[in-house]
Amino acid sequence: MNARVSRPIRIGLFGAGVVGEGILRLLEDNAGAIERRMGSSIEVRRVVARDTGRPRSSRFDGLLSFRPEDVLDDPEIDVVVEVMGGLEPAGEYVRRAIEAGKSVVTANKALLAERGHELIPLSEARRVDLYFEAAVAGGIPVIRVLREALAADTVVALRGIVNGTSNYILSEMRERGLDFAEALAGAQAAGYAEADPTLDVGGGDATHKLAILATLAFGADVRPEEIATEGITEVGAVDIEMASRFGYVIKPLAVGAARPDGSLDLRVHPALVPEASVLASISGALNVVVLEGKMLGPCLLSGYGAGALPTAMSVVSDIVDVGRNLVFGASGRVPQRAWRGEHLARPPIAPPGQHECRWYLRFSVLDRPGVLARIAGVLGAFDVSIEQMVQEGRGGGSDEPVHVVMLTHEAREENVRHALREIELLKGMVARARALRIEAGA
Amino acid sequence: MNARVSRPIRIGLFGAGVVGEGILRLLEDNAGAIERRMGSSIEVRRVVARDTGRPRSSRFDGLLSFRPEDVLDDPEIDVVVEVMGGLEPAGEYVRRAIEAGKSVVTANKALLAERGHELIPLSEARRVDLYFEAAVAGGIPVIRVLREALAADTVVALRGIVNGTSNYILSEMRERGLDFAEALAGAQAAGYAEADPTLDVGGGDATHKLAILATLAFGADVRPEEIATEGITEVGAVDIEMASRFGYVIKPLAVGAARPDGSLDLRVHPALVPEASVLASISGALNVVVLEGKMLGPCLLSGYGAGALPTAMSVVSDIVDVGRNLVFGASGRVPQRAWRGEHLARPPIAPPGQHECRWYLRFSVLDRPGVLARIAGVLGAFDVSIEQMVQEGRGGGSDEPVHVVMLTHEAREENVRHALREIELLKGMVARARALRIEAGA
Numbered sequence: 093m094n095a096r097v098s099r100p101i102r103i104g105l106f107g108a109g110v111v112g113e114g115i116l117r118l119l120e121d122n123a124g125a126i127e128r129r130m131g132s133s134i135e136v137r138r139v140v141a142r143d144t145g146r147p148r149s150s151r152f153d154g155l156l157s158f159r160p161e162d163v164l165d166d167p168e169i170d171v172v173v174e175v176m177g178g179l180e181p182a183g184e185y186v187r188r189a190i191e192a193g194k195s196v197v198t199a200n201k202a203l204l205a206e207r208g209h210e211l212i213p214l215s216e217a218r219r220v221d222l223y224f225e226a227a228v229a230g231g232i233p234v235i236r237v238l239r240e241a242l243a244a245d246t247v248v249a250l251r252g253i254v255n256g257t258s259n260y261i262l263s264e265m266r267e268r269g270l271d272f273a274e275a276l277a278g279a280q281a282a283g284y285a286e287a288d289p290t291l292d293v294g295g296g297d298a299t300h301k302l303a304i305l306a307t308l309a310f311g312a313d314v315r316p317e318e319i320a321t322e323g324i325t326e327v328g329a330v331d332i333e334m335a336s337r338f339g340y341v342i343k344p345l346a347v348g349a350a351r352p353d354g355s356l357d358l359r360v361h362p363a364l365v366p367e368a369s370v371l372a373s374i375s376g377a378l379n380v381v382v383l384e385g386k387m388l389g390p391c392l393l394s395g396y397g398a399g400a401l402p403t404a405m406s407v408v409s410d411i412v413d414v415g416r417n418l419v420f421g422a423s424g425r426v427p428q429r430a431w432r433g434e435h436l437a438r439p440p441i442a443p444p445g446q447h448e449c450r451w452y453l454r455f456s457v458l459d460r461p462g463v464l465a466r467i468a469g470v471l472g473a474f475d476v477s478i479e480q481m482v483q484e485g486r487g488g489g490s491d492e493p494v495h496v497v498m499l500t501h502e503a504r505e506e507n508v509r510h511a512l513r514e515i516e517l518l519k520g521m522v523a524r525a526r527a528l529r530i531e532a533g534a
Numbered sequence: 535m536n537a538r539v540s541r542p543i544r545i546g547l548f549g550a551g552v553v554g555e556g557i558l559r560l561l562e563d564n565a566g567a568i569e570r571r572m573g574s575s576i577e578v579r580r581v582v583a584r585d586t587g588r589p590r591s592s593r594f595d596g597l598l599s600f601r602p603e604d605v606l607d608d609p610e611i612d613v614v615v616e617v618m619g620g621l622e623p624a625g626e627y628v629r630r631a632i633e634a635g636k637s638v639v640t641a642n643k644a645l646l647a648e649r650g651h652e653l654i655p656l657s658e659a660r661r662v663d664l665y666f667e668a669a670v671a672g673g674i675p676v677i678r679v680l681r682e683a684l685a686a687d688t689v690v691a692l693r694g695i696v697n698g699t700s701n702y703i704l705s706e707m708r709e710r711g712l713d714f715a716e717a718l719a720g721a722q723a724a725g726y727a728e729a730d731p732t733l734d735v736g737g738g739d740a741t742h743k744l745a746i747l748a749t750l751a752f753g754a755d756v757r758p759e760e761i762a763t764e765g766i767t768e769v770g771a772v773d774i775e776m777a778s779r780f781g782y783v784i785k786p787l788a789v790g791a792a793r794p795d796g797s798l799d800l801r802v803h804p805a806l807v808p809e810a811s812v813l814a815s816i817s818g819a820l821n822v823v824v825l826e827g828k829m830l831g832p833c834l835l836s837g838y839g840a841g842a843l844p845t846a847m848s849v850v851s852d853i854v855d856v857g858r859n860l861v862f863g864a865s866g867r868v869p870q871r872a873w874r875g876e877h878l879a880r881p882p883i884a885p886p887g888q889h890e891c892r893w894y895l896r897f898s899v900l901d902r903p904g905v906l907a908r909i910a911g912v913l914g915a916f917d918v919s920i921e922q923m924v925q926e927g928r929g930g931g932s933d934e935p936v937h938v939v940m941l942t943h944e945a946r947e948e949n950v951r952h953a954l955r956e957i958e959l960l961k962g963m964v965a966r967a968r969a970l971r972i973e974a975g976a
Contacts, residue, residue, distance in 0.1 A: 118686050118829065122686060126685070126686065128869070129685050129868075129869055130685075131867075225683070231830050231831060231833060232833065233679050233682075233683035233833070236678070236679070236682060236683050237675050237678070237679075240675075240678060240851065240855060241667070241675035241678050241848075241851055242847075242851065243568070243571050243572075243850075243851045243854040243855070244560050244564060244568065244847050244850035244851045244853075244854060245847050245851075368815060368817075369815065370812065370815045370816065370836065372815070373810060373811065373812045373814070373815040374812065375810075378832075380834075385847065387560070387843045387844065387846070387847040388673050388837065388838070388843070388844050388847050388848075389673060389837060389838050389841075389843075389844060390820075390836075390837055390838070391673060391674065391675070391835075391836075391837040392822075392834070392835065392836035392837060393833075393834065393835055393836075394812065394832075394833075394834035394835075394836075395830065395831060395832055395833040395834060396830070396831045396832070399831075401829045401830070401831075402829065402830050402831060404829070405684075405686050405687050405827065405829040405830050406683075406830075408685075408686035409682065409683055409684065409685045409686045409687075411686075412685040412686060413682060413685070416864075416867050416868065417864075420859075420862055420863065420864035420867055421862065421863070421864075422858075422859075422862035422863075422864045422867070425858050425862055425864070426571075426858065427570070427571055
């Protein structure tokens with residue numbers, strides 16, 4: 093058991109950007125309410141910034157330092173709050189803080205995804221709190237729900253839309269008939285996408301978040317590089333339109349499931365979901381996570397995934413929780429779902445090729461006799477059977493390619509991939525085939 | 535500060551029905567995981583039942599008692615779990631347990647709604663925990679999110695679908711074209727509705743839940759009788775069809791909002807929500823609650839609101855949380871949103887007549903010259919202006935009544951009510967007009 097702290101809780105903050113400023117503002121504006129809810133007041137002792145030259149808000153006056161030791165070596169600081177981002181030096185600071193017996197609140201998604209398997213056991217061994225609600229879908233309290241509300245249940249699956257930029261782009265493509273490049277430019281103009289959008293639209297950001305969620309949901313050590321990842325860059329305006337004709341919406345999904353054989357199925361990719369489903373209704377920059385509890389059934393959480401205010405709010409709620417634990421001498425009170433004192437399990441990751449689902453396939457072909465029959469023949473040879481088909485375009489033997497879209501029955505991913513490779517070699521194909529999963533139970 | 539309990543946490547359970555049995559089953563099946571997550575094991579000491587004659591599951595063997603004193607007067611029992619339901623004697627037992635310094639976990643919605651304003655301050659004064667996640671939308675961790683995740687924010691509004699029976703009935707009416715009586719019979723056959731469905735379809739159940747949510751969200755003492763309540767019994771198949779023609783779905787809503795003048799707007803009623811909205815996509819027996827945080831923006835939670843398993847799961851998660859507090863001597867660690875140590879505020883409740891929104895109005899009229907002009911004239915005289923109108927039926931001067939549906943611009947509720955009363959007196963009206971709110975921002 094830890095000692096109880098019966099003086100103001102003292103905080104050292106790494107990161108003096110907009111989130112850091114938002115945190116100071118929330119702590120100041122709500123000081124009275126926070127003290128009543130937490131049982132003690134909060135004192136920010138020091139804010140460590142990296143860039144000495146940058147102009148900053150006057151909120152930081154008298155608090156700024158450029159030496160990490162001013163926080164890490166100050167024995168009076170109880171809680172280290174890290175909102176500087178990036179793997180290093182943030183990871184080094186968090187590790188040293190935990191080793192010094194300080195509790196940590198961080199919003200650092202990359203750090204948790206890449207180093208969670210080291211930092212979580214370290215925090216449990218040192219009996220300090222490591223809280224990171226803001227690291228995944230800042231405005232959605234999914235970490236708290238996973239760690240606490242589902243304490244008596246087993247999570248069998250989770251799926252979500254965890255990259256707001258990708259969701260915004262696909263929503264704009266659908267609602268305004270834009271193509272990918274136009275929607276991306278719009279997202280950048282609206283401040284939803286970075287100048288270099290690779291991490292968002294390429295799926296890497298969602299992969300980081302899924303690694304963290306899967307680690308807690310399945311009590312497993314899941315690394316980002318183990319997750320099969322596909323971005324939304326290949327989704328065309330024509331795909332969105334064709335999906336809609338079949339009653340589907342294309343959404344950027346992250347999916348994790350515990351398979352009956354004990355392995356984990358982990359995937360990040362765009363997928364078709366039914367128009368009337370809840371996932372289809374989560375549009376724009378909103379995020380959503382659906383946890384599937386064995387007892388509870390589905391538990392859906394949605395809200396804004398990013399933004400300085402939601403992120404700062406999540407960080408401060410974590411600070412209040414960590415602070416309560418200090419007041420009561422109860423740090424380490426809630427273990428991560430990685431059961432207290434145990435190492436994280438390393439279940440096998442199911443090879444993506446084994447995944448079975450229905451598929452949306454789009455072929456660009458010359459409208460010549462026999463082309464469709466040859467495509468269908470190859471699919472059949474690989475056990476991929478067609479449920480519905482529609483052809484789009486002028487046809488009539490012209491040289492304009494036409495789009496042929498097929499929805500398949502359930503088929504194994506590796507069979508689909510093999511079939512598509514053979515189909516590419518057929519006469520009359522004018523572009524690579526596109527394949528998108530249809531997510532059941534969405 | 536409380537003493538730390540360093541032996542198994544001992545539980546006394548009131549209620550030996552299906553939820554009680556589910557709790558015993560979860561505690562048994564997950565004993566190892568719960569002990570690791572909680573830091574101590576759980577021992578069920580006694581289960582108090584009321585009906586001496588009823589046959590029961592063998593899980594209760596050796597635990598049953600018919601004397602409440604066996605739990606209330608046992609000084610070794612740390613936590614009283616109440617799943618017997620009803621205001622009395624459950625309320626008496628909960629009060630006595632708190633007064634005896636025991637923490638309480640209850641699933642009793644009516645009790646919290648009617649007596650929360652006494653029991654919450656009592657539990658805070660005695661520094662014991664009073665947890666009740668299962669009392670509102672059992673499968674949705676909304677109480678935890680309100681009390682903890684939003685600790686640094688202010689809730690400005692909440693809206694939700696919190697009665698699964700009503701949502702199921704309206705969903706069936708829409709999807710299968712049933713009328714209210716058919717859909718109700720179906721819900722009863724499927725086990726979603728009680729033999730006496732009044733509390734569900736009349737709105738009383740949702741009113742209880744809204745009172746509890748509003749109490750926590752706004753830190754206010756809100757009583758069920760202060761909430762303007764309207765059931766779904768007056769919603770006709772024709773309304774569902776007409777709403778759909780305008781792009782809306784009718785949903786059973788509960789709404790609470792803090793108005794700029796400091797009063798609370800509290801309403802339970804069916805309302806039209808846009809087809810593409812998330813609320814529209816929550817169908818069948820699912821529940822949903824959307825919390826609107828000042829900083830966070832919308833935070834949406836959805837899942838099953840009832841059922842023995844979700845309820846038992848929520849109760850056991852609460853037991854684990856309360857148990858952790860006992861292990862750490864941290865009972866009373868998280869205050870209800872009613873700030874610790876303060877009395878609950880009693881803000882004024884805004885008179886429903888002042889509420890302004892867009893309206894769906896349906897009139898059954900004889901298709902005679904001048905009828906529509908007279909209706910429009912009365913609406914105009916009360917400042918209710920028409921945005922869209924559609925007439926449904928044979929027309930042509932026959933004696934069959936026709937339905938005339940109007941969507942209005944924003945109008946004050948009292949003006950709409952006054953206008954409808956005058957319109958009822960007009961010549962050519964064959965039935966009472968129906969008025970449904972259109973919920974903006976849903």
